Amino acid sequence: MTAQLQTAARQWPVARGDVIAPQPFKVYTQRDLERIAPLAAMSEEARFEMKVVSTVLPFRVNQYVIDELIDWNDTPADPIFQLTFPQRGMLTEGHYEWIAELYRRDADKAEIDAAVQEIRLELNPHPADQMEMNMPRDEVGERLDGMQHKYRETVLFFPSQGQTCHSYCTFCFRWAQFVGDKALRIAASEAQRLHAYLRKQPAVTDLLFTGGDPMVMKTKHLAGYLEPLLTPEFGHIQTIRIGTKALSFWPHRFLGADDADELVRLLERMVKAGKHVALMAHYNHWRELETPAARAAIRRIRDTGAVIRGQGPLIAHINDNPAVWARLWQTQVRLGIVPYYMFVERDTGARHYFEVPLARAWEIYREAMQQVSGLARTARGPSMSASPGKVEIQGVTEIGGEKVFVLRFIQGRNPDWVQRPFFARYDPEATWLNHLRPAFGEEKWFWEEEYEALREDRLAVAA
Ligand SMILES: *Cc1c(COP(=O)(O)O)cnc(C)c1O
Numbered sequence: 064m065t066a067q068l069q070t071a072a073r074q075w076p077v078a079r080g081d082v083i084a085p086q087p088f089k090v091y092t093q094r095d096l097e098r099i100a101p102l103a104a105m106s107e108e109a110r111f112e113m114k115v116v117s118t119v120l121p122f123r124v125n126q127y128v129i130d131e132l133i134d135w136n137d138t139p140a141d142p143i144f145q146l147t148f149p150q151r152g153m154l155t156e157g158h159y160e161w162i163a164e165l166y167r168r169d170a171d172k173a174e175i176d177a178a179v180q181e182i183r184l185e186l187n188p189h190p191a192d193q194m195e196m197n198m199p200r201d202e203v204g205e206r207l208d209g210m211q212h213k214y215r216e217t218v219l220f221f222p223s224q225g226q227t228c229h230s231y232c233t234f235c236f237r238w239a240q241f242v243g244d245k246a247l248r249i250a251a252s253e254a255q256r257l258h259a260y261l262r263k264q265p266a267v268t269d270l271l272f273t274g275g276d277p278m279v280m281k282t283k284h285l286a287g288y289l290e291p292l293l294t295p296e297f298g299h300i301q302t303i304r305i306g307t308k309a310l311s312f313w314p315h316r317f318l319g320a321d322d323a324d325e326l327v328r329l330l331e332r333m334v335k336a337g338k339h340v341a342l343m344a345h346y347n348h349w350r351e352l353e354t355p356a357a358r359a360a361i362r363r364i365r366d367t368g369a370v371i372r373g374q375g376p377l378i379a380h381i382n383d384n385p386a387v388w389a390r391l392w393q394t395q396v397r398l399g400i401v402p403y404y405m406f407v408e409r410d411t412g413a414r415h416y417f418e419v420p421l422a423r424a425w426e427i428y429r430e431a432m433q434q435v436s437g438l439a440r441t442a443r444g445p446s447m448s449a450s451p452g453k454v455e456i457q458g459v460t461e462i463g464g465e466k467v468f469v470l471r472f473i474q475g476r477n478p479d480w481v482q483r484p485f486f487a488r489y490d491p492e493a494t495w496l497n498h499l500r501p502a503f504g505e506e507k508w509f510w511e512e513e514y515e516a517l518r519e520d521r522l523a524v525a526a
């Protein structure tokens with residue numbers, strides 16, 4: 064983006080009625096690396112590294128991200144470049160060399176595919192037992208693919224047409240869905256099964272559409288899932304959340320895309336009919352909020368009465384810096400977005416490259432919070448979406464001479480666990496819940512036996 068545009072974007076959050084010229088959606092994947100113009104300025108070695116890494120992990124980027132979000136004068140450090148382009152460090156040295164060597168000696172496709180397959184399976188494609196632990200079953204015990212029901216109030220739905228994204232994040236914990244392996248996919252085929260399930264779940268208040276990115280769907284498909292929820296039998300569904308990164312990766316989805324006007328009208332209808340509609344917008348960096356198109360899209364969604372909440376993971380090389388978070392949250396508040404979650408990077412894929420120690424994550428959160436006003440302090444975190452629940456690091460302190468992490472469940476498989484402080488031995492290197500041990504010489508977490516029992520139940524049903 065030009066310096067002039069950048070200044071303009073900072074000065075005005077885009078007024079109603081500003082016209083943003085429509086753009087065609089143009090996307091690049093691994094096969095097109097050589098056609099991405101700015102990469103030509105990089106060394107051949109750097110391009111080879113990208114090719115190797117994107118053979119194993121998914122890669123997809125679009126023209127808007129290339130032209131308006133990435134600062135090509137600052138690669139490879141640029142955070143949006145790190146967010147979207149494959150980095151050598153994302154593979155372990157061993158995995159990297161394995162694939163690189165195959166390319167160097169011109170191995171055939173079958174051999175490369177077999178190696179890739181093996182590496183992917185070593186990368187924990189489905190963290191937190193997602194498949195077996197969270198998928199609900201119908202009356203006859205049939206697993207309902209495409210849904211997850213982990214916390215009492217909220218059903219997650221993965222519409223089959225929404226299992227891709229306008230670009231891919233390099234750190235994506237759902238990466239296994241994008242690599243074309245059917246057995247690893249979580250996707251629903253039809254709306255009827257979703258509606259049939261929800262009809263029988265009066266305790267569910269929230270339905271969360273997720274993916275991939277449901278906003279890659281045509282509006283008419285989205286409407287097929289959403290419109291039936293306006294009938295009285297779904298009165299218990301108060302809130303429709305849609306998890307999306309389209310506001311960052313493709314804001315034109317809400318502006319000049321073919322069915323953008325229909326989408327806006329659909330959101331409006333849902334709000335008018337009394338639903339709370341929330342776009343759970345994935346943001347990693349304030350730069351994603353600076354372009355005129357991004358701001359116009361936010362404006363347009365807010366005008367429908369839908370609420371936008373911001374959430375995203377804390378990621379090394381991208382946003383492991385309190386100043387970045389403080390500015391992200393401040394900008395969100397200014398644009399009318401409610402900061403909601405700071406997540407800890409999940410235990411999957413290229414985590415060794417992107418992970419941040421829990422102790423450091425908490426420092427970043429705290430230092431960022433200290434810089435912003437109360438309206439930007441609505442973000443919870445740092446939070447780990449682990450198998451027993453969402454566990455927040457509340458802080459590091461010393462109790463009776465022992466240095467500890469103070470933790471709490473924000474969400475739990477058993478709602479009774481929520482909001483009870485518990486303690487872990489301090490460990491400066493720990494990056495995930497399974498690295499932590501109970502403090503004060505305790506053998507087990509207060510929730511551990513119950514969790515193990517729940518887990519055995521679920522896995523027994525699955526077997
Ligand atoms: C985060 C999450 C939810 C929603 O939790 P909230 O605290 O209500 O935002 C629901 N289901 C799953 C599986 C989740 O990870």
Ligand code: SF4
Nearest residue numbers: 228231232235275308
């Ligand atoms: S937008 Fe979400 S689902 Fe899509 S690639 Fe990024 S993290 Fe993954």
